Amino acid sequence: MNARTDLAIEKDSFISGDRPKGIRRKIFETEKTKVTKISVLDKEAAKVIGKPVGEYITVELDEFSYDTELLDDRMKSISTQISSLLPKGDGTVLVAGIGNKDITPDALGPRCAEGIFSTRHITSELAEEIGLDRLNPVCSLATGVLGQTGIETGEIIKSVADAIKPKAVIVIDALAAAGLERLGRTVQITDTGITPGSGVGNKRAEISKNTLGVPVIAIGVPTVVDAVTLAKDMTGNNTATESAEAQNMMVTPREIDVMIERASKLIALCVNCALQPETDPELLLSVV
Numbered sequence: 001m002n003a004r005t006d007l008a009i010e011k012d013s014f015i016s017g018d019r020p021k022g023i024r025r026k027i028f029e030t031e032k033t034k035v036t037k038i039s040v041l042d043k044e045a046a047k048v049i050g051k052p053v054g055e056y057i058t059v060e061l062d063e064f065s066y067d068t069e070l071l072d073d074r075m076k077s078i079s080t081q082i083s084s085l086l087p088k089g090d091g092t093v094l095v096a097g098i099g100n101k102d103i104t105p106d107a108l109g110p111r112c113a114e115g116i117f118s119t120r121h122i123t124s125e126l127a128e129e130i131g132l133d134r135l136n137p138v139c140s141l142a143t144g145v146l147g148q149t150g151i152e153t154g155e156i157i158k159s160v161a162d163a164i165k166p167k168a169v170i171v172i173d174a175l176a177a178a179g180l181e182r183l184g185r186t187v188q189i190t191d192t193g194i195t196p197g198s199g200v201g202n203k204r205a206e207i208s209k210n211t212l213g214v215p216v217i218a219i220g221v222p223t224v225v226d227a228v229t230l231a232k233d234m235t236g237n238n239t240a241t242e243s244a245e246a247q248n249m250m251v252t253p254r255e256i257d258v259m260i261e262r263a264s265k266l267i268a269l270c271v272n273c274a275l276q277p278e279t280d281p282e283l284l285l286s287v288v
Contacts, residue, residue, distance in 0.1 A: 091167025115268030115288035
């Protein structure tokens with residue numbers, strides 16, 4: 001099946017025939033989540049699955065639009081997986097929210113950036129005075145999109161990274177899925193970085209360790225599904241003719257506003273907890 005998707009778990013399910021030895025999958029469950037880890041180990045496996053070599057972690061959970069609780073097993077599960085990909089040692093982490101804040105399905109990144117606990121500017125003396133002497137340095141930004149700024153997202157992030165020299169970069173972006181059941185109830189975390197817009201046919205410059213020189217962790221939630229893929233899925237006709245108009249259409253849920261609001265708060269909280277493991281989650285919740 002040839003479908004537009006940013007999700008490794010869906011790409012993996014499309015593989016027909018024998019599975020390459022270079023693709024390994026591990027699945028386990030927590031109280032409220034199902035976690036699937038897919039490891040793409042070599043170039044041959046990467047070619048088959050259509051994703052770069054690296055680790056892909058998918059956390060499946062209840063739909064964001066139906067739940068308001070944040071301090072539960074979902075937060076612990078997602079933050080634990082983010083922590084597992086972070087490099088060890090001291091150093092600043094740059095968090096970049098990618099996307100257009102004025103287009104709701106694409107607003108996940110900017111909304112998350114608003115909830116990141118930025119601490120790089122807090123001196124050690126001030127941190128000690130306010131009882132937060134174990135803070136790790138974090139900075140954040142919302143990049144906007146090329147049509148708003150005239151600057152490629154990758155260029156903005158690289159310029160900032162060159163200036164502050166972080167030990168790692170976390171990028172957050174809305175994704176595209178092939179299946180309706182993935183929308184608003186799946187979180188993908190990967191150490192391969194991201195190519196913004198690739199899932200919706202608007203591929204921009206790659207943001208990865210190759211381009212920035214430091215580890216790049218990408219976090220995303222699918223908010224749209226390709227209309228052609230959806231039609232084929234619903235009708236079971238994978239050979240239907242694709243019109244030019246249909247190829248440019250993406251479908252998003254009716255409750256996308258609520259989904260983005262709650263997803264952005266949960267993702268921001270999970271990133272904050274992963275970056276500040278010695279800070280009370282209740283305090284970090286007040287930031288988002």
